């Protein structure tokens with residue numbers, strides 16, 4: 001379907017930000033608006049609160065200092081897309097919860113440090129809002145740490161504190177299944193009817209430490225409990241609006257209202273499955289058709305992770321329905337703004353974890369398109385900067401301030 005979309009070459013003055021980009025459908029570029037968008041994008045601190053690139057670094061040998069065409073994000077394309085700060089999630093699946101989840105998370109964190117330290121001219125580790133601002137001022141990418149699924153805590157608040165000392169600044173309490181902290185939106189049956197007794201301790205200790213609590217993936221009841229227990233605002237690092245795309249890990253309007261009331265933020269994800277209902281329905285049907293082929297690949301490459309991923313991704317891409325237009329993603333932002341105001345929405349791509357994205361956002365270099373489309377919808381410069389990163393920075397700061405009063 002790529003041929004439907006024009007590749008538009010941007011004038012020399014913009015080469016420093018992004019050499020070319022895709023515009024959707026038959027739409028004509030408004031060059032004045034695009035220039036204005038790039039100016040705003042360059043000035044803003046652009047933050048993405050969730051990507052799974054560490055998985056590709058550890059399991060598939062990605063070198064983030066080189067431009068890659070095999071994944072969604074590296075430091076070179078981050079710069080092209082004007083993305084200033086990103087949270088690298090150390091993702092540990094719930095399957096590992098009873099095995100060695102801490103080891104897996106620690107190995108990913110080690111890989112992140114080693115790679116960022118290899119490219120001091122391009123990027124730097126960041127641990128606070130001030131770090132993000134300073135590194136942005138130096139023209140480098142700020143890399144922050146999150147853990148996706150609290151399994152690596154292995155039921156220990158001591159490990160939680162150790163992860164904090166290592167620089168981890170948020171934890172997504174669980175992933176697609178229940179764990180010892182709380183229930184998941186992906187589980188068939190609840191185990192705790194919300195947050196477990198250990199989970200309650202985790203939330204309080206994260207408040208005390210000044211860590212961000214990520215409510216993406218958790219069940220509706222767990223969400224309600226977390227909001228009740230937490231003494232600080234919480235956030236959804238990569239979730240969308242359920243009334244637009246009906247999946248359990250997107251937030252209902254009531255949840256978005258409660259999150260905003262608490263001072264938190266919902267960071268919309270680019271994952272096509274959670275953006276567009278029509279795409280999701282078609283992709284679900286396709287997945288069933290390719291299941292037998294998937295199983296063959298799984299068996300064939302059980303000892304070769306790289307070949308397994310290459311074949312799986314190729315098969316999946318072959319079967320995938322046409323990607324949604326970027327406007328569908330902007331609809332989620334618009335909905336939140338209309339519901340609770342412009343102060344409670346941001347961006348959490350899920351690059352390297354989602355497989356399919358709206359047209360033009362196939363990788364991180366497409367980020368300025370979001371600014372362009374927000375401008376096109378009539379958002380002011382000030383509001384766009386809030387959405388691109390300002391809102392998240394406010395929440396991050398509040399969580400740290402709340403921790404000071406908890407110590």
Ligand SMILES: [Zn+2]
Pocket residue numbers: 148217238350353
């Ligand atoms: Zn996720």
